[in-house]
Amino acid sequence: MSYTQELLREKFPSKQDVITEITNLEAILNLPKATEHFVSDLHGEYNAFDHILRNGSGNIKQKIVENLGGRLTPKNIQEFATLIYYPEDKITFQKENTKDQDDLEQWYLNTIARLIELLKITATKYTRSKVRKAMDPNFVYITEELLYNDQQEPDKRNYYNKILRNLVELQQADKFIIATCYTIQRLVVDHLHVIGDIYDRGPLPDKIMETLMAYHSLDIQWGNHDVLWLGAASGSALCLMNLLRICARYNNLSIIEDAYGINLRHLSMFAEKNYHDIPAFRPKTVEDASFILPDEKKQITQIHQAVTVIQFKLEGQLCQRRPELELQKLPLLDKIDWVKKEVTIEGKKYSLINTCFGTVDPKNPYELNAEELEITRSLLYSFMHATKLRKHLDFMMDKGSMYKCYNGNLLFHGCIPVEKDGEFQSFAYQGKKYAGRTLLDFCEKELRTAYAHPEVTDDFATDMTWYLWQGPLSPLFGKHAMTTFARYFVAAPETHTERKNAYFALRKEEWFCRKLMSEFSLDPETGYVINGHTPVKKGQQPILANKKMIVIDGGYSKAYQPTTGIGGYTLLYNSYGLQLVTHHPFTTREDAIKNGRDIISTKRVVNQEIKRQTVADTDIGKQIKENLQLLRELLGEYDK
Structure with missing residues (x-):
């Protein structure tokens, strides 16, 4: 044996x-295959993400319509759906707007009966033991008595009704309704896939992380913005300065200070002493920025300049330290004519604008001065030892990966670097070449090595965390270069161009998507590639390559919504097939509760299974x- x-x-x-x-x-x-829910590029937009998570990308309302629609008006359907999304708030709203006690009691009885009916429907895909685990332990007995007994049987009708009335009379109805709503939310979606970019741009990535940590089942495919935070926690000062620059650019430094308790006072004082109020560095805000006080705006503008200059200095140091990364064209501080105020890019001279180089030594342009060095070391130490942040990033590492093969589908955030003919591009290191799947495996190995040893800050693994952010062969970037310097300091638009990897053109081709799936040992006949990273702009299609490629970055971030025209895409995969869901931009939680405002726009069937899938097919x-x-x-x- x-x-x-x-x-x-x-x-x-x-x-x-x-x-x-x-x-x-x-x-x-x-049993029928349970529902998978795919989201991508959340970018700190917690409120929109929370709403989509609560409504299962419209799955809850769809089940209400299918099973109760013949008995409820459209208004009643929306009110019932909103109750399930936000039970505590909706109960409070109902109490405040129902004056007659008898009417309120009848609302309780009707609501509980409907919730049990909907719970029966959502529980059919699962074993009784799994349904029990999804219940509030305080109400398991009562819920199962209501769930597994037929109220229409004459012998059971009085028994069933008495349980309902006791919940109301013993003042347990509120708690029971809340518990049952969350059980329904839990059962409507069995597993969540987050295909990258939880961090940056939006204001509340920490709340998204807290929500994910409490979620019952999920995986994460790291995005390029996520890897900045993982890299900084791994000891990369360059990743840290990049993410601070982005936080300043989008007026989100409160994430660093308030959410994660990292003190920026020394940086702020240094910035105030060395930098001025240059309009190009003022924070970008999608909404009305009048709430930002002038002094605060100036402070953010100065910090923005300070971390940007430190970033460019550190980039020069890394490129000198790592010639094997072949990034010699990236650093530009040594290509500045300080007398003429010109910079040479690709052999051509351009005048400089928005200059803020007071701390740069023309003889040693990539050397940090004493105060910059102290600030960098102090901030990096604080970032690496911030308890709440470390908890969040530990979870991201535990649940995360560069890619995921799941139920026959290939999930990754960015791209697989390729030549124009579709051949995988190779990244060379220590005599070995990595391409396709092996490149992603190599990148993940280096990131995990760096994260496990944050005390080592100048090793190859730590430097690779930054390369993943903007290296030309990074599967998380997908462009020839990041032209950050030129966008700040050069007016000529040709210097701002970031050429995309051939992957983004080829992913429209069915043969190429089939090649990708074969590379990851998946069946090209039945599988799909599910991608994020690049917002689907107005006029573009999220479903490509004869339905083999699905891009679900549709604009969660408010910064992208003017170009996407929507509030994001999500994807549902259940026993009947795949559905792409388009969302309107989210307004507010209060609007959703009081006015029943939902954000589902349309659902589009990607495929319909000829034979309903079961657990056996997963x-x-x-x-x-x-x-x-x-x-x-x-x-x-x-x-x-």
Whole structure:
């Protein structure tokens, strides 16, 4: 008997135990495939993300319409859906707007009955034990009595109704309704995929992380903005200065100070002493910026300049330190004519604008002065030791990866670097070449090495965390270069161009998407590539390559919505197939509660399964089948 069989024998010590487990697993294989929910490029927009998570990208309302629509008006349907999304707020709103006590009690009775009916529908995909785990422990007994008894049977009707009335009379209705709403939310979506870019631009990435940490089942594919934060926590001062620059640019330094408790006072004092109020560095805000006080705006503008200059200095140091990364064209401080105030880019001279180089030594342009060095070291130490931030990033590392193969689909944030003919581009390091899948594996290995050893700050792994942010062969970037310097300091638009990797043109081709899936050992006939990273602009299509490629970055970030025209895409994958969901821009939570404002725009069927998928068709199903084989072998041992 093998070691595995010995372990199984300990877990199932009798023949009857084995038979029971085989029967249970065989039954599970025949349950419908549970729903997967795909989101991408959240960019700190917590309120919109929270709403989409609560409504399951419209899945909850769809189930209400399908099963209760014939008995409820459209207004009642929306009110019931909003209750499930925001039960605490909706109950408070109902109490405040229902004056008659009898009417309120009847609302409670009707609401609980409808919730139980909807819970029955959402529970059909799961075993009874899994449904029980999704329930509030305080109400398991009551919920199961209501859930698994038929109220239409004459012998049970009074019993059922008495339970409902007792919940109201004993003042437990509020708690029960809230608990049941969250159970429905939990069961409507079985697993969440976050395809990158939780951080940057929006104001509340920390709240998104807290929500994800409390979620029942998920995975994360790292985005280029996420890797900046992971890189900074790994000891990369260059990643840190990049993310501080972005926070200043989008008026989000409060994330650093208020959310994560990192003191920027020394940086602010240094910036005030050395930099002026240059309009090009004032914070960008999508909404009305009148709420920012003039002194605060000036302070952010000065900090923005300070971290930008430090970033450019550190870029020069890294490029000198890592010639193997072939980034010699990136640093530009040494290509400035300080007398003529010109910079040479690609052999051509351009006049400088918005200059703020007072701390740059023309003889040693990439050297940090004493105060810059102290600020950098202090901020990096604080960032690496911020307790709440470390908790969030530990979770991101634990649940994250460069890519994910899940139920036959390929999930990744950015791109697979390729030549124009579709051949995978190679990244060379220490005599080895990495391309396609092996490149992503290599990048993940280096990132994990850097994160595990933050005390080592000048090693290749730590420098690679920054390369993942903007290296030309980074699977998270996908452009020939990041022209940040030129965008700040050169007016000529040709210097701002960032040429995309050929991947972004080829992903429109079915043959190329099939090649990608084959590279990751997936079936091109049944699988899909699910991508984020590049906002789908007005007039563009999110479904490409004869439905083999689906791009779901549709503009969660308010900074992107003027060009996308929508509030984001999400994707649902259930037993019937794939649905792409388009969302309107989110307004406010209060609007959703009081006015029933939802943000679902349209649902588009990507594919319709000819035969409804079951658990047997999933990755979990494959594992169950392997376990069944081992159990049958064990059963044979008992029969000897």
